[in-house]
Amino acid sequence: MGTPCLASALPGVRWVAQTFASVHLAELEWADEVWAELIREMSNHKVTDDERAASRARFETSAFGMATAEREYAKLWGVDAV
DSSP states (O other): OOOOOOEEHHHHHHHHHOOOOTTTEETSSSSSHHHHHHHHHHHHHOOOOOHHHHHHHHHHHSSSSSHHHHHHOOOHHHHHOO
């Protein structure tokens, strides 16, 4: 949690980036040098324990958390969530 990620600015990735500050977006048409500079900048940032804890908390309450997954699978299969 909290590990920096540089990804193409595709719609699905943009959606994920709204939840996780560690997801950084780059446009496909940007020069390789721009991508490389972004990676260099990201690698200079050392993620703190507090940042990791905050990211973990965001994950658990997001669309990716276990409670959400359980609820959505229960709806999908027409059963009661545990």
